[in-house]
Amino acid sequence: MTLPVLPRVEDILVNSATALRTTVLPTVTDEFAQLTVALVATALEYAVELLAEPRDIAHRAELDAALQRVGDLPEVDSGASAFERASRALVWAQRNPGPRADEVLSILHPVLIDQLEREATAAAPLLATLHAAMHKAH
């Protein structure tokens, strides 16, 4: 006996989230349990999006490309990860104001803020679920 077609991870996650919302959540009366079930369902949907698009790989590549444009800077180890190099470059820019620092900030800030906004959008349902529960609790 074999399973020629195994269940897809995405289907397991999506269907589990739907079951939690439609079957479990309406029966739960305890306030904390309601929050937990709602957040677990939202977390499963967040996971589905991550599976479909591994955004962290794209973030590293974008940041690496931006750092190439920045070029060499003191205190920035070229062998470190993109996030480590970006961190050091930005701290260096704050400590050494001037045209070169302005250039560093003008290259790195837009890339990092764009990534921040994409992640914030992906996490918005988690945030909304948490806030709704907190306001209800008060």
Place this chain on the structure above:
Amino acid sequence: MSAPTADVLGSYLSEVLGTAVTVSTPRRVAMGQSRAMYIVDADYDGGTHRTILRVEQGGFLGSDSTTEVPVMQALHRANYPVAEVVAYEPTGSVIGEPFFLMSFVDGVATELVSTLDDYIRLLDRLHRYDPAEVGLGFLEQPQLPTGPANALVERFERTYRSGLVGEPSPLLEEAIAWLRIHAPATDRVCVVHGDPGPGNYMHLDGHITAVVDWEFTHLGDEYFDWAYLIWMRGKRLMDPDAWTARIRDVAGIDLDPERLRYWRAVNYLMGACIDQTATRFYRERVMPAPNLLAISTGVHLSALRRLYDTVLA
């Protein structure tokens, strides 16, 4: 940590209070993030005493009870509206984590405009206490003029680094550098609540019955609290200009906008850094609660974006 049981809590309270105590099954409530909170009814001395059980979660969100409990005890003695601490178990040997029980205070924590003036007066009263006179001399005293800013940035930086998993956060690292370079002078050291505003005080029939959440209380700059009140907890109730006008009218404090901007950024730094602890706790499966995923992503990014907009953009 497993859920605390009535038997274990009953035995503990019987020993601590020196009388036979029976306890209801603790009921978890959805309020609070840094601690697990339960309502517990304890029967002793012929009556039922409703209490709130506040259980630490391994240092989640960068706080513990080691200052929170003595701060509450000192302020309760000073007749500040704070719940009475009934029992404090600091070792973690009873239920696996340190915890304390405090008396239940009637009221709700909803946002109610008619209580704001009283709250502003209460916060101002807290700031005007002489720490030593109200029993808070044990809190670390930062050196004027820039010690309050530097000490707090260092504290939150430590919390952030404790929560890192693999990679640093470039914008957060940059903001920490900016805040160190631009630390403003503080003119006097105050008792700072650390998380003030609507949602963190209880009221009943229009009267404030208790101020809650003392885990971030420290000695420092009152601007931390005013900025937090205006931009964090109070932002849905009034715009910043209305808040500063109201604080001036009620407490007679004319807030300096540039100093306020700095401390607003420290507020956001605090949020982003304490939220970072959720990243490690979730990743290492220290705590499975799904709110950690929300805190380490959406909540953290929201604070980081505001921090960027306030001082880096």
